[in-house]
Amino acid sequence: MDPEPRREQLLNAADRVVQREGPAASMNAIAAEAGITKPILYRHFGDRNGLIRALTERHTGGLLAAVRAALAEPLERRDRVEHVLDTYLAGIESRPQVYRLLTHPEPGDPSGAGNALAPALRQIAEEITRAVAGQVDLGADRELLAEVWGRAITGMVLAAGDWWLESRPCSRTRMVQALADLLWGRLAAAADLPTAALPAGPAPTPAPAAEFPDRPTG
Amino acid sequence: MDPEPRREQLLNAADRVVQREGPAASMNAIAAEAGITKPILYRHFGDRNGLIRALTERHTGGLLAAVRAALAEPLERRDRVEHVLDTYLAGIESRPQVYRLLTHPEPGDPSGAGNALAPALRQIAEEITRAVAGQVDLGADRELLAEVWGRAITGMVLAAGDWWLESRPCSRTRMVQALADLLWGRLAAAADLPTAALPAGPAPTPAPAAEFPDRPTG
DNA sequence: CCAGGGTGTTACCACCGGTAACATCGTCGG
DNA sequence: CCGACGATGTTACCGGTGGTAACACCCTGG
Numbered sequence: 001m002d003p004e005p006r007r008e009q010l011l012n013a014a015d016r017v018v019q020r021e022g023p024a025a026s027m028n029a030i031a032a033e034a035g036i037t038k039p040i041l042y043r044h045f046g047d048r049n050g051l052i053r054a055l056t057e058r059h060t061g062g063l064l065a066a067v068r069a070a071l072a073e074p075l076e077r078r079d080r081v082e083h084v085l086d087t088y089l090a091g092i093e094s095r096p097q098v099y100r101l102l103t104h105p106e107p108g109d110p111s112g113a114g115n116a117l118a119p120a121l122r123q124i125a126e127e128i129t130r131a132v133a134g135q136v137d138l139g140a141d142r143e144l145l146a147e148v149w150g151r152a153i154t155g156m157v158l159a160a161g162d163w164w165l166e167s168r169p170c171s172r173t174r175m176v177q178a179l180a181d182l183l184w185g186r187l188a189a190a191a192d193l194p195t196a197a198l199p200a201g202p203a204p205t206p207a208p209a210a211e212f213p214d215r216p217t218g
Numbered sequence: 219m220d221p222e223p224r225r226e227q228l229l230n231a232a233d234r235v236v237q238r239e240g241p242a243a244s245m246n247a248i249a250a251e252a253g254i255t256k257p258i259l260y261r262h263f264g265d266r267n268g269l270i271r272a273l274t275e276r277h278t279g280g281l282l283a284a285v286r287a288a289l290a291e292p293l294e295r296r297d298r299v300e301h302v303l304d305t306y307l308a309g310i311e312s313r314p315q316v317y318r319l320l321t322h323p324e325p326g327d328p329s330g331a332g333n334a335l336a337p338a339l340r341q342i343a344e345e346i347t348r349a350v351a352g353q354v355d356l357g358a359d360r361e362l363l364a365e366v367w368g369r370a371i372t373g374m375v376l377a378a379g380d381w382w383l384e385s386r387p388c389s390r391t392r393m394v395q396a397l398a399d400l401l402w403g404r405l406a407a408a409a410d411l412p413t414a415a416l417p418a419g420p421a422p423t424p425a426p427a428a429e430f431p432d433r434p435t436g
Numbered sequence: 437c438c439a440g441g442g443t444g445t446t447a448c449c450a451c452c453g454g455t456a457a458c459a460t461c462g463t464c465g466g
Numbered sequence: 467c468c469g470a471c472g473a474t475g476t477t478a479c480c481g482g483t484g485g486t487a488a489c490a491c492c493c494t495g496g
Contacts, residue, residue, distance in 0.1 A: 006474090026452065037476065039455075048453065078406065125377075137409040141396075144388055148378055148396040149405060155377020159343075160370040170362055178359075178366040185403020187367060188296065191355040224443090244483065255445065257486075266484065 007044055007054075010034050014055055023052075023101050023116075052116055059098050060120035063091040067124055071131045081183060085176045088124075089161055093172065096165055103162060125154040153183070225262055225272075228252050232273055241270075241319050241334075270334055277316050278338035281309040285342055289349045299401060303394045306342075307379055311390065314383055321380060343372040371401070 013034035017025045027048060031038045045051040070087040073080055092099040102117045129150030132138075138145045157179060164175050231252035235243045245266060249256045263269040288305040291298055310317040320335045347368030350356075356363045375397060382393050 027454085028452080036474085038453085040475070042454065043474090077410070125381075132405070135411055136405065137411045138404075144392070145396055145399070145404075147387065148382070148393065149400050151381040152374045152378040152397060152400055155380075156370045156374035159373020159376065160366055162373075163343075163369040164366075169365065174362070175366065178363055179370060181363070182367050182370055183400070183403070184406040185401070186356075186363075187350070187354065188402040192295070193353055193355045245485085246483080254443085256484085258444070260485065261443090 010041065010044055011054060011058060014051060015058075018055065018101060019097055027051075056102055056116035056120075059095070059102065060117065063088070064120050064123055066091055068127055071127055077136075078180065078184065082176050082180050084128075085157060085179050086172065088157055089164065089172050089175060092161055092165055099165065121154055121158060125150040128153055156182075228254075228259065228262055229272060229276060232269060233276075236273065236319060237315055245269075274320055274334035274338075277313070277320065278335065281306070282338050282341055284309055286345055289345055295354075296398065296402065300394050300398050302346075303375060303397050304390065306375055307382070307390050307393060310379055310383055317383065339372055339376060343368040346371055374400075 014025075014030045017030050017033040021029060027038050027041055030051070031041050034041075041051060045054060066087050067084060070084045071080070073083055075083060127150075129146045132149055133142055133146035136142075136146075160175070160179055164170075170178075228248075232243075232248045235248050235251040239247060245256050245259055248269070249259050252259075259269060263272060284305050285302060288302040289298070291301055293301060345368075347364045350367055351360055351364035354360075354364075378393070378397055382388075388396075
């Protein structure tokens with residue numbers, strides 16, 4: 001009647017081996033970890049992509065729900081933005097190895113486990129778009145700006161969070177402040193540094209000087 | 219003496235077949251396109267990653283140089299930011315299929331062509347970091363903020379540009395404006411929409427990042 | 437003349453994702 | 467009681483992949 005518990009069991013095994021061997025884990029290895037052989041996996045998940053998808057949906061579900069909830073929190077705008085940022089960072093911080101395997105497929109990874117996070121990110125971007133379009137007065141360009149900004153903010157926090165998680169240069173709250181400050185125009189508002197003439201850099205433009213080198217020869 | 223021309227020739231062939239068949243192109247196919255067989259490819263590039271790396275370095279080199287030049291342009295800050303954004307967008311716009319295959323490895327892609335763009339992006343992020351840290355007065359947090367923002371801005375324009383290139387919702391200049399507006403704090407400065415009236419009751423103390431509601435629902 | 441290095445080949449390996457065919461067990465309905 | 471059925475499991479296989487070994491062909495140059 002219910003194939004669910006078996007499925008869960010298999011997913012747990014897949015989870016274990018993927019976290020141990022990276023996303024390049026073979027179907028054979030996963031099957032072995034589950035104490036069975038390949039065809040059963042294929043019966044349950046169709047193909048390898050199905051397995052990976054099921055695995056990542058399980059992992060991203062919580063994060064997505066948390067971000068969605070944070071977006072709906074009734075706070076002043078800056079507080080809400082910080083709350084969303086903190087929620088996302090807390091999410092990836094709480095399961096770093098899962099996050100890493102979702103975002104950084106090791107070399108040798110067969111067939112798109114690196115895109116695994118993409119659907120969740122797309123959903124987050126859409127949530128942000130909806131929130132911005134529904135709550136902020138942006139004039140005639142409202143919809144376009146909301147769409148652009150949804151993607152832009154998602155990509156921003158993805159890249160920044162990724163780097164933060166790897167090198168841990170500061171606390172989470174500090175990171176939230178830094179990102180919120182960027183969104184609040186601090187880059188635009190800050191003064192120029194006095195030394196900001198143009199000599200900067202040890203290598204002042206190694207200068208291939210060519211804009212786009214077109215395809216060499218035809 | 220110079221294996222360079224042969225190498226270039228092989229890269230051209232690889233380029234052709236990859237653009238035709240996607241990043242999942244097999245070594246056999248590439249070799250066939252070049253009119254030769256596999257072992258020669260391996261002699262020249264070591265392994266598949268070596269080939270892909272050489273290919274993407276060739277493609278990203280121009281974009282990276284262009285962005286670097288744009289960053290060094292002696293303009294007012296907003297103009298410079300817009301110039302950099304426009305340069306990047308123009309770069310990916312000028313070779314959309316190349317960009318796509320670098321960023322969106324088709325399913326079935328063997329071993330990391332999706333990461334191919336990563337090194338170039340890291341370099342761009344470092345350039346931005348250097349530029350910000352060297353030219354903008356950000357007080358004591360200067361270095362940290364510059365590093366965070368470098369990654370954040372890179373990720374932002376990557377994600378936004380990716381979406382823009384796929385769905386083309388507006389002109390390039392409009393896109394540049396939208397992104398620059400975001401960086402200039404327009405999200406922060408805009409008024410609330412009238413319908414977004416807050417319940418205003420509870421004190422604005424953000425619940426500390428409601429941890430994961432494991433398993434969102436069913 | 438013949439040594440050496442680049443260019444090229446065929447043949448092969450281990451492994452991967454995926455499938456077909458067959459065996460086993462528990463549980464129902466007649 | 468028994469046969470049908472469905473889930474669970476197996477072995478054996480397929481085509482294709484990245485990667486390698488071994489050998490053959492020029493062409494140059496001391």
